Amino acid sequence: MMLEMTQKEEKFIIPIGPQHPALKEPGHFEFAVDxxxxxxxxxxxxxVHRGIEKGAEARNWNQNLYLVERICGICSHIHAFTYARGVExxxxVEVPPRAQAIRVLVAELERIHSHMLWFGVAAHEAGFDTLFMFSWRDRETIMDILEGLTGNRVNYSANVLGGVKFDVTDEHRKTILEAVDFMEKRTKHYLNVVTTDAMFLQRTRGIGVANLQQAHRxxxxxxxxxxSGVKRDxxxxxxxxxxxxxxxxxxxxTAGDLEARFVVRLKELFESYRLIREILNNMPEGDLQVKRFPRRIKPGEVISRVEAPRGEVFxxxxxxxxxxPERLKxxxxxxxNMASVLAMAVGHQLADMPMLLVGIDPCFSCNDRGVAICNSKGDHDQWTWERLRQHGIDFYAEKV
Amino acid sequence: MLSEPITPVEDLLKQAEAILIPWIPEEAIQGLDDGYPLMLNYTDRRIKVTGTGFPDCLDVNVSAEELLTVIQTLLDNDWGYLATITGVDLGVEAGEIEVLYHFCHGTAVVTLSVKVPRENPVVPSICGIIPSASFYERELLEMFGVTITNTPNTDHLFLPDNWPDNTYPLRKDFVMHAN
Incomplete structure (x- = not known):
């Protein structure tokens, strides 16, 4: 198979997907290899294009709150948050301070579970399944809190137009603070692992580098x-x-490699823990919602930007x-970030592709995994994603 | 960990206004002391009539011919980054499609608005100056049928390969079938 790949005048294309574990939306990648x-x-x-932007034009302002929450199963709150903020x-309409604090609290809890989810999957792709299982066990702590607060593990529906649906009680506060202490201890351990474990660093250090200039471009x-050193949040x-x-x-x-992407996400979690404590200890008093939210909204345009776990939502x-709405974009x-993977992939080993793809933290909602390898003569060899992942692990195991 | 002071939104917008001054219509500038620093009156500073006048936004109407020059001027002055390109179908009656180029810098957002006729919508590709805009242009092309001259890739990005020609789902006259 590998010999055929190097035949002259023939560009070898390796299609990956569309059923693919490393993307929020299943995507079809084609890698040309030499x-x-x-x-x-x-x-x-x-x-998985569902026509949500078009669908939003046929639903009222309130219905759309629930529609946009279903854009993503991981950062569902962020979408509702961004939408609600724009419409308000x-x-x-001025949202009461207590409601705003609760929205941010949920957003940061969501960031924690999103980063932990990504961390586990990234560890799995690197062949470090112990780390994957530990991090996902820890993530359940946050999922339980979200379920306790809102009634749902995902799609929490925390928002209404003009406020939030639920209050944070003293009992909640105690549970969350305990959980945050536990998570902080675990995150310290994980940060230590990803920056010191030699096997893991082999897969991350110096791989997939995007310098500051490239990141901007x-x-x-x-x-x-x-x-990559871009000061943007x-x-x-x-x-x-x-x-x-x-x-x-x-x-x-500033390193811009996969290791730096691990370090940034894990260090960001400490800021989330700090912020959650600060909010819980200084929770503003007051209402949870405005008394009345208009059904019709006066003509105009608004831009709403929020930092989701994966970056800016616009x-x-x-x-x-x-x-x-007349238009919802x-x-x-x-x-x-997906476009960046295409640029970063060039010049890398095929074995690095799984890690490179997870490095940008796309969502992992797909269940079918398949990679097909074929050459220009039409010969086929079916690879599963599992095989590509194993190829990556074996490739680096041989190098030790 | 970094914590740098935030540039006030007024300063950012002043910079943007100074950069975009050639494209800001005179009637918007009239009545200001010396015209500089501009800080057009916030309540009516949005140059577009439909705007609601948010104090962190500056909207400028630009013609398709001028678009590249305006964007190049913004980039030369290091003002912000392209957040996205939005298409808006203004409807069959209005007969226009509006293409919005959103640039963000800190708290401030500058939106360049290009209106093109619905029957023959053409805008130039900005990929020559902002390569990462390719995805946005592909989306604009397949959703609104806006022709983008010199864009590097015109393949479908979101819609299926067998999607019918000349059918643009985000245009207002595209009716979704009830289930």
Whole structure:
């Protein structure tokens, strides 16, 4: 198989996907290879394109809150948060401080479980399944809290237009603080593992490097960008909601490789823990919702930006004065980060692809995994994702 | 860990106004002391009539011919990054499609608005200056049918390969079938 790949005048294409574990939306990647080296990469998206932007134009302002929450199963709260914030601005409704604090609290809890989920999957792709199991066990602590607070593990529906649905009681406060202490201890351990474990560093250090200039050119967002030294975090650059009262520090690394992406995400968690404690200990008093939220919203446009676990979420909302939006535009961070993978893939080993893809933290919602290898003569060899992953692990095991 | 002071949104917008001054219509500038620093009156500073006047936004109407020059000017002055490109179908009656280029810098957002006729919508590709815009342009092309001259890739990004030609789902006259 490998010999055939190096035949002259024939570009070898390795299609990966569309059923693929390393993407929020199942995506179809095609890697052109020269032997083991990737020489070109393209992507095809849209396998779970659900027409949400179009659908939003046929639903009222309130219904859309629940529609946008279903854009992503991991950062569901962030979408509802961004949307609600935009619509409230457009309607000139001031959300009570306590509701804003609760929104940010849930957003940070979501960031923790999202980062832990990513951390586990990334460890799995590197062949470090013990780390995967430990981190996912720990993640359950946060999932339990979210379920206790909202009634749901995912799609918590914490928001209503003009506030939040539930209060945080003293009992909640105690449970969350205990959980945060536990998570902080675990995160310290994980940070130590990813920066010292020789086997793990072999898969991350110096791999998939995007320097500051490249990161800017590729338009990378979120922790992936901050790992390349891009000082960009909406929570800091344009503080919104309760981040004004409870500021957060930006975590930036400069190496730009996979290791830096691990370090940024884990260090970011310590800031989340600090912020959660601060919010719980200084929770503003007051109402949870505004008394009345208009059904019709006056004509106008608004831009709402929020820092999701994966980077900046950008909403553009336009109202024509009716009960439904005229236009709802959603730009998620994964869209830009996916483009960056294509650029970063070139020149890397095929064995690095699984780690490179997970490095940007796409969502892992797919269940079918398949990689097909075929050459230009039409010969086929079916690879499962599992086999590609194993190929990566074996490739590096031989090098030890 | 870093904690740098945030540049006030007024300063950022002043910079943007100074950069974009050639494209800001005179009637918006009139009545200001010397016209500089601009800080157009916030309540009516949005140059677009539909705007609601958020104090962190500056919207400028630009023609398709001028678009590349304006964006290049913003980039030369190191003002912000392209957040996304939004298409808005203004409807069959209005007969126009609006293409919005959003640039973010800290708290401030500058939106360049290009209006093109619905029957023959053409905008230039900005990939020559911002390579990462390719995905946004592909989305704009397949969802609104806006022709983008010199864009490097015109393949479908989100819609299926067998999607019918000349059918653009985010146009207002595209009706979704009830289930």
């Amino acid at each position: 032997g083991e080296l990737v020489t070109d990469a393209t992507v095809r998206l849209g396998y 601005r457009l309607a000139e 590729l338009g990378i967002l979120g922790p992936t960008a901050r790992a 909406v929570r800091v650059d344009a503080p919104y909601s309760a981040y004004k009262q409870f500021p957060i520090k930006m975590v930036v690394e 909403y553009y909302i336009r109202s024509n004065g009716g009960e439904m 959603v730009r998620t961070p994964t869209m830009m």
